Each structure stands twice: as structure tokens, then as C-alpha cells.
Amino acid sequence: MRMVIKTTINSPQDHEQGSIVLVVAFFMTALLMMLALVIESGYLFSEKRTLQNCVDAAAMAGALHLCDGDPEALARKVLVQNLFPEKEAMEDPAVDEDFPQNYEVEITRGYYDENDAYGDFLAYKEFAAEGDPDFPADEYVNAVKVALTVREALLMGELEKKKNVDVHVVSVAFRRRFGILAHGGNQGSDIRTDQKWRRNQLIFENTGGVHANSDIKCIEPVEVTGNTLVSAGGHIVNCRSGIQGASLVRDVRPIDWEYLNNNGTVYTVDQWPGHYGSNAADYAIPTEHGNSLYNHGNGKWPQYSFGLHEGDHQGRIYYFSDANAPANATLFLKSISNGRHYNAHNFTIASEIHIGFDGSFDSSSFSMGGENEKTVYIYCKKDIGGINYADKWSHLSYKVCKGIIFRTEKDFHLRIVSNENSTDFGRILYYFLNIIAEGSITFYGLNTHLVSNTYALNGTFGPPCSAAFLMHGRLELSDDKSR
Structure with a gap:
């Protein structure tokens, strides 16, 4: 019996097809x-x-x-x-x-x-x-x-x-905090110093942003310390580490005068007494909330004083209208005490008339503002500080400024006070303030002589809630x- 064995041999083509399938x-x-x-x-x-x-x-x-x-x-x-x-x-x-x-x-x-x-x-x-x-x-x-x-x-x-x-x-x-900001759109939106200053006598210390849309021009070098950044849309003179040709600051929220008027206690010049009181607030007329009104000085021009009571003002808004006011009317914020030192805080001043300073005698008995909720806000439609730049009503003592935010739609002027106490001589004296102006900001030294004090402007006394960019x-x- 013959056995037949069949053997199947795959062709090379079959192997190739299988490999292709696997691949x-x-x-x-x-x-x-x-x-x-x-x-x-x-x-x-x-x-x-x-x-x-x-x-x-x-x-x-x-x-x-x-x-x-x-x-x-x-x-x-x-x-x-x-x-x-x-x-x-x-x-x-x-x-x-x-x-x-x-x-x-x-x-x-x-x-x-x-x-x-x-x-x-x-x-x-x-x-x-x-x-x-x-x-x-x-x-x-x-x-x-x-x-x-x-x-x-x-x-x-x-x-x-x-x-x-x-x-x-x-x-x-x-x-981004702006401690000192001149944000106007014209060439006069400067930050500058004037009259007599020593080298590094003025200090920008922990100020945040110091910015002018125009120029920053200091007659003597200004010291910059702490968390401070200096910038200007134009030139910078005598202020180190400054950024020249910086972008202009445009997006600053305008002052809401309608809100301030509607929510504040409104005063007109007709409410002030017809006679003039002394610097110590004699002849003052009491008003609601424990404040007072009186005329200031010798009556050479309309000088309206608002006496602020001691302590917490509970966030009140005091609005001063220019209705029936002469063009040269000036508002002063004063003490109602005859020598007793106190602090007034947590209030807002909104003034349609010029605001003047007279810290030469009030500084011994009066200070405004403080940290956080104690901050004082002062808004003005006209100049804050001097009249015609170098007037004596630019005087503001460092003792007054414990935490104040100034905003003006015009110019701001501040002159250092020469007659500080003898214990202050040679010390660093601190102004705790923010300044926002649509016009210029000028810091004056004395026009007669140099003093030994150094003056530091410190803008950090609360969160950056006033002038800041997101x-x-x-x-x-x-x-x-x-x-």
C-alpha cells in the first residue's frame, strides 16, 4: 500500500503578504x-x-x-x-x-x-x-x-x-499704586521742586509710582528709596533711576462730584459769620456733627475756615459749594482747639473753591488722617495750596499729614514749614500723603535760607485704593x- 504525503510549500509571495499585514x-x-x-x-x-x-x-x-x-x-x-x-x-x-x-x-x-x-x-x-x-x-x-x-x-x-x-x-x-501723580494732558503736567533745597533733602520713600505726564524737574537731587518707581512722559532732572519717555497715564477715574454733593453735608459761603475770628477759632459758629465755621485771619480776602472735631468722623462727606463765593475765596481746614493736640480722621472734603494750607501754627494742635480706614480724602476743583505758586498759604506741616489723599483738577503746591520745634532740627520729617493732580505738583523749599531737616514723602499708609492701575x-x- 502506497502512502502519499502532500506537502504544502508557501510561496515567497505569501510570506510577503503576511508581513505586510503585520506591519x-x-x-x-x-x-x-x-x-x-x-x-x-x-x-x-x-x-x-x-x-x-x-x-x-x-x-x-x-x-x-x-x-x-x-x-x-x-x-x-x-x-x-x-x-x-x-x-x-x-x-x-x-x-x-x-x-x-x-x-x-x-x-x-x-x-x-x-x-x-x-x-x-x-x-x-x-x-x-x-x-x-x-x-x-x-x-x-x-x-x-x-x-x-x-x-x-x-x-x-x-x-x-x-x-x-x-x-x-x-x-x-x-x-499699581501712584503716590504722586500729575496726569494732565498738557505740557504743564509736571512734578518739580522750587526755591531753596539741599541735595537729597527731599525723599520719595515707599511712594509707589511717582509719575508726571510731562517732566519731573528738581533743582537739587532728590533721593528715591524703598518701593518707589519714578517715571515721566518727558524728561527727568535730578531724580535718579527714573524712566524717561514713559507711557502717559490717561485712565484715571474722574472725581464723582455728583455723588459727593448728593451724599455730603453741603456748605455755602453764606453760612459763614460776617466777622473775622482769630487763628484760635474765636467767634466760631458750631455746625452739625461737632464741627464749626469761622472766618480766618485779618480779612484781606475771603478766607473761610472749617473747624474739624476730634476723632472719627464716621466717613462723612463735607461738601463746599462755590455758590455766591468770590473768585478768590479760600477754604482752610482747621482745629477747633486752643492748643490741645488731637487727630481728626475718616472723612472726605470736597471743595469747589480753592483750598489753602496754614500749618505754621495749627501743626502743634492738629493732625489729619491715618492708616487704613482713618485715611482722609480731600478733593478740589481748583488749586490746592498756594495762590500764584509761592504764596504763604502753601505752608503745610508734616505734623498735619498722617494719611491724606489729595486730588485736584488744577495744581498742587506744598511748601515746607520752617519753624518746626527745636527737637525736629536735623531729623527726617515724614509727610504721609498721596497727591493726584491734573495740573502740576510743586514742592517748595524756603525762599530765604536752608534748614537742616530732611523731608520724606511716604505714600504707603493703606491699600492702593485711590490712584492705582490694574x-x-x-x-x-x-x-x-x-x-
């Missing part, structure tokens, strides 16, 4: 994986960009309302409305329950060091959170930081043995955190 299958799998990776990467990139825009808007909203009560709640509300537009109609979409479980949100107030005045902080190089041990003792909260982490599921999670990835975004917005900051981990 195609391999490359198709790789291509699909690459496509999935590209889609996933593109999605995560797009998601990160969207989330970044949301936290940018939230941080800016928080910084905008930094001085309006609860900036964290406002930042959270804006974040929710941008992340989930469908919740925009809710009355208060600003609670944690509005975020899905895979969302982690942190909103923090703190200090942003734009000028690198303090070196690196513990967590971030430029930002220290409120309450942190490295928060600068001489600074105030000026920024809001918003951090958001979203845990996203991965398309390739099973293959990568990692089902989720955290998308993290962070943003900080801060208020800016986005840069967040970089400190060297310790980045290792």
Missing part, C-alpha cells in the same frame, strides 16, 4: 495612538488656555474690588460665570458647591512686589500671601491671586496606566520651591 496593523495601531495623543494634547492645551483666561478675569475682578469689601467673593463669582456661563443668571454663584468635585479653587489676597524691592518670597518670587511670615511689614495688600486645578480624564489612560491628569493655572492681578503680574516659583 500595517502595527503602524495603524501606532497611528491611532499618535492621533489620540495629538487629540488629547490639543484638548488639554485648549482647556488650559480657556482656564487661564478664566482665572485672569477672576484675578482682575478681585483686584478691581480690592477695596470694596470682599474681593475673594467677587473673584470667585467671576470665575464661576466664566467657567459655567449657564450659571450666570444665579443670584450668587460664588460658593464652593458650584464647582464640580474635580475642580480645586484657591483665591488669595496678598502683596505683589512689582519692583523687586524685597527679593524673593517663600512660595513665589514676586507674591506673598496675606498672613504669610514673609509678608512685608511696611506694605499693604495690593493683589489677588487665583489658582485653579482641574482633574481631567485621559483618553489613553488605560495604556498609560494613568487615568487622570491635573491641569493647573494661576494668575495674579495687582493695583495690572497682571508674573508668577514664578521661588528657588526653594522650584527645586
